[in-house]
Amino acid sequence: MGSIELARSVARSSGAARSRRRPLGRLAARGGLYALLILGGLVMLFPFAWMVSTSFKPDRELFVTPPQLIPAPFTPENYARVAETFPLARFMLNSLIVAAISASAQILTSAMAAYGFARLRFRGRDALFLVYLATLMVPLQVTIVPLFVEMRVLGLVNTYPALILPTIASAFGTFMLRQAILSLPRELDEAAFIDGASHWTVFRRIVLPLSRPALAAFGIFAFMASWNSFLWPLVVISSQDLMTLPVGLSNLHGRYETAWNLVMAGATISVIPIMAVYAVAQKHVIRGVALSGLKG
């Protein structure tokens, strides 16, 4: 046995012995790690807890020292007060309509384009794909002024279509779904073509069902992106009836500068739907982010 190998085997056995000999030390390290992670988790959760807690406090309890996490007395009245002056339900409905249509449209248009780029052969395909990728880099701030002018010319400022139309296609979705379709085996498609199937049939019957996980991940992203989007709705919507939740909330805050219990009631209501989506679909969301790095 050479000296290096000997040293290695000694190191190996002493390493094994060490971990066997000091279970207490390892236990302590583990405990310390858990304590840190739990502390970090509390830092992440506390602001949400404080938001909910504040939303149930009567006015005079807002500014007491020491602040109480559990509201006493506990009152749901703030929700009613907010609902009296601000159509929160309407905001939520608007957000829901816009996000649902925008996400479904994006899934459909992106999946079709993705199929085109992954499975069809036509002249200029790769150049066109580069154009799609190029649009990914353009920030909204660059296009927002002409987009607003365009909506004005079309007479769409302050309408649902103004919120929805600019978001019915997604270069990012096309890119993400193209990757998913490229990873599918071609044998199934070819068998179907031999049986006389058209591209549309192959797309509908084979490719779409097989890319369901990618479609789900992308659909959730698209929904969340729309649900949380702020700048464009802020610019293009002015009447209260058409406002989405983020814009409505921002106005609510403008109105009730210091009535934090009312503002937090609005904030609490507005996170419920997105939290529900997240609770159901978090695996898809996190896996999707890890794979593609898109922000929710």
Added chain:
Amino acid sequence: MVGERGWRKAATATLFLAPSLVPLALFTLGPMVASFGLSFLRWDLIRPARPVGLANYSGVLADPDFHAAVLHTAFFIAGYLPLVYVGGLVIALGLNQRLRGLAVFRSIYFLPVVTSWVVVALVWKWLLNPDDGIVNYLLSLVGIQGPGWWTDPAWAMPSIILASAWKDLGFVMVILLAGLQAIPEDYYEAAAVDGAGRWARFRSITLPLLSPASFFVLVISLINSFQVFDQIWVMTNGGPAGASSVVVEQIVKHAFSYGQMGYAAAMSWILFAAILGVTLVQFRLQQRWVTYG
């Protein structure tokens, strides 16, 4: 001559691509070209547009408000980027220890990422309330007199940085954790056998093999920091006294409050050029520190 099959092919391609190509052309590519054209015009949406050559660009570059906004954006990046990266890395390393309950922790840390900016900004504005906020109360318990946070020009940007890092930590963590989990276990075992200590293993295995994920996170985070807007609009609206005014906020104000469409468009192209430039530099520099495979 294009044969019948050629036409067929073209028709099929059109069928699949038109539904995304038409909206992209109308609502992204078109406006992008128009924005470039607009940046050479003076236009308030009411009177007819008038070409002004490069006047918008030279105007923006000489505008003291723009200089201040650039400085604030740079301050934001300098505070936010290290905070969110190091924080995300520490959490990812902690979660990469084959722990029980990993999925629960991961979901909790990720929660702020799915929450809208407006909600996060409002909640933090309340947490960081100078007089009755819970953060200053907790600080007072340990004998610290908390600052005026978003009401104090010196503390407005740090408040925004704090809220932003809190919101994006989970995003950075998820990407880095995926990167960590892709590092083969036997690298560590081999290094341990060779007598490498924890720190040495971290420096010579973890950091280099994590570098592609780090690179990705830094590129995305930097692009997003250049475009910081929502949280500022809600928390400070650029104030107090313009202390947290940033580039995108300037674009929005010039376009939609002052009606200077061309000026705003020019500013947006300067921002885009800066983002593109910095991203290209990052790609150039990646050979120096990013190890693939």
